[in-house]
Amino acid sequence: MTKYFLVAYFFLISAATYSQEKIILSGFVKDAGSGESLIGALIQQEGTNNATSSNSYGFFSLTLTNPNAKVSFSFIGYETQVQDLKLTKNSRITVELKAKSNEIDEVVITGNQKNGNVTSPQMGRVNFTMEEIANVPVVFGEKDILKTIQLLPGVASGGEGTSNFYVRGGGSDQNLILLDEATVYNAAHLLGFFSTFNSDAIKDVTLYKGGIPAQYGGRISSVLDISMLDGNNKEFGVEGGLGLIASRLKVEGPIVKDKSSFMLSGRRTYADLFLKLSNDEKVNSSKLYFYDLNAKANYKFNDRNTLYVSGYFGKDDLSYSDLFSFDWGNATATARWNHIVNDKLFSNTSLIYSDFSYNVNVNSDDTDFTIASKIRNFNFKEDFAYYATPVSTFRFGLNVLHQKISPASIDSGDDSNVNSISVDSRQGLEAAAYISHDWKPLPRLGVIYGLRLTNFSVLGPGTFYQFDQDGEVRDQNNYGSEIVKNYLYLEPRLSLSYQISDQSSVKTSFNRIVQNLHQLTNTTSSLPTDQYVVSSENIKPQIADQVAIGYFRNFANNTYEFSMEAYYKSMHNQIDFRNGADLQANAYLEGELLYGIGRSYGLEWYFKKQRGRLTGWLSYTLAKSERQFDQINEGEWFNARQDRTHDISLVGIYDLSKKWTLGATFVYNTGNAVTFPSGKYVVDGRTTYYYTERNGYRMPDYHRLDLSATYDRKLKNKKFSSSWTFGVYNAYFRKNAYIIDFRESEDNPNVTEAYKVALFGIIPSVTWNFRF
């Protein structure tokens, strides 16, 4: 396979050297104030359809049809710049765009960049910058990208206040979450109420829920690609915030002006400080907090070479006196080298590490032990973008990912009344190669087609078991450091668009994706202690095939965006558990698993107002998601837990005055599918429930209104600025059911009653943000 890539590579390089008649303009688009690269800026030769957009490092390459061209550079929220170029040879430039001053009655500059959603063949994608979501109200007043994406069509919330999400009926472990290309295994803090992404450190977020391009692989439902800020390379800046739950501080600035910069951002919660107020010695010595650290630095060696280094480290710490402690966290590190091979060929080489681990310590009278678990990966990526002609771009690359899972092992003290148990670690090597061609064969027709080849090798050493129908061990084999099993898959990807007019288009897409890492969750919320497994002889790779069609239409000079997408996704080798499965420190874990299939389909409507004093969107999803396992529900199809028939989100942001901005969010969705009893009986004096159909019932409908108001205080001619954000979560005090459970009535134990627990009442919040 690599051979073909080398051939393709040399072909492309030689093609580049032979096409010199036309002038190629390449370079970077950046923010004039901070030097941050701008992702997705539009670069267009005036008066023509000849255009391109900047990649995730701000790089672009455009072949001009005329050396005396006027070229415009535009980006949402920035003033468009037009450069009158008289070029005699291929040239590289850096264009710095100025952010628009934040005046509400400004004249809106119209341009083609506003209808990218119509013209691009890509569908099922949503992109936003942190400014766009700054005024969306959220619980506890902490802006949070994972909670904001839950307001998009096709994305369902994992539950009250949680950062977990489901995309198009897929599971929560089927989302690939990338932070500067590094996999983030567990994106939740503090039982899911916060995501691991500190919005201060984030530049750009892109979510793919369908038509996923060939450069991505490894999770079957979605890709959430998050980029961290590079850091201001012009001047030092400090930014921060004080909230009721957490405080944040960010420092950024140049290391060498215009050449090199850094960004350092931290966040910590202080709920545990309230514990200190307790008189109870055990309580006031307890811990309950999390923190995050994001760091990034870059160095521009010359016009053609830039190095980026970034990392994330976060930890949750929970302990009760010195009897019990539990901590968990992610760490990521990414080193990237951007190299411009020539005016048309851009390359990026990445070395990536990430891990997730948790530790439990129990230390009471005669029970002392430690449980430790870790998953980590090393990842090498080589990506190329070849800007062949204005209507044709090739992307290709290689990716080698080594993953190791060390499942929870118990390590106990000498005289502890618990034995030490260790479970074999598991390793897998995933090698992938891809090629993708973004092509406009006709002015109105666009296509992105690609192919990804993935080979997953289950690696020894270790003891591998075979199981019979009932999950009992049938056979076992010991392997040394060798390949136990190989899975080779070809993943075709296709997106096609036909532009009906300037303002409307129809699109269709297909993708096949394979997933080799699986998270085993048998509770309604995913926990840090959920076990990860890689594909093995027993566990086959999960596969999803998704087709989608869509209609995209903009109105009133792209002020309004409308889209409608329909999708059908079929999923193979899905995982569930036998009843009462033992998932803890179990060497025979794979015997507890059941395998089945899934299907989900739906219709998504999205209506967005982009500009004006009132902005926001309305999204509506009508969907179905089902699973089928031979050993569950008598082999009949049943609703997936996250199956929600209706899911509506309404987001509105209103600029009341230069100082005040108001925000409101309303959500409504059908309750989750749940299993409730259909009868009762008694054993050993206890009322026990009789269950029939899996997920045959529904939680009550969920709805909620959140409000926010932001007061911006800008002092003239002062660098210091600050703002206050006031929020109310669950404004009309809806008691949404978090849990429904059943119990014997206190008056008469023979009578059984159902009760619900609502998690949140009205939660007010206030946050003070500053920057200088």
Add this chain to the structure above:
Amino acid sequence: MNLQRLYIFLIALVIFTSCEDIIEIDLNTANPKVVIEGDISNISSAQTIRVSRTVAFTATINSEPIDNASVQVRDQSGRNYVFSYVGNGNYQNNNFMPTANNTYNLTVAIDDELFEASSRMYDYVDIDSIGLVEENLFGTDYYFINLKFTDPINQANYYKYNLSVNGKPFQFSTVFNDKFNDGLNVTHQITNANNDLALGDSVIIRRQIIDQNVYKYWSDLQSINPGSAAPANPKSNISNGALGYFSVSSAKEFGLTIFGL
């Protein structure tokens, strides 16, 4: 040892304004299913097996007795114990003292339906001491009964505890295995199902050595909590789709009164 339960318990820490309401839910009523509850032990020679049917969730009784079953237990040497109906779904035999290291087979016939189960009785594992502990968790006092003993090494052992508080009927408390402490000095910490033992309560603890299938049944049942992704009926050791279990165990009872520490 159950981390998930501990974790769910800790959720309580961060719930600021949670509230609880009784609600009406429209639940289907499934066709009634046969329930067999056979808990035979060597505490006495009077044994009871209860046979009943499930009832609708909204019913004001918690089960419907079956009075026309034929109930028998046979030991491995072929001796047969016939149980006769005494009312409220209970079938009794007053002259049946099971002995360890025997396998017992149950047959229950109802009309033309036959239900069968078998259970192995193991030797009793003596305890070294029994004591009371008081723990203060987040400002509330909780009482637990600690039983200390040495787990027999190199064999899987399963323990079940039922509790009777202030003379009320015995109720299931908890089951344990020795997966994490085979052969060690083990402490089992027991409380009642509602975790509300109070000062002055008079408690009888029944400790039973059960077989693997019975353990599995109770372990399934005790692992169902409101956070379970998909609660299901525990896996019964009785054939033909009956609910419930059949257990023959070595058992002992201990009485104590909760006193201030």
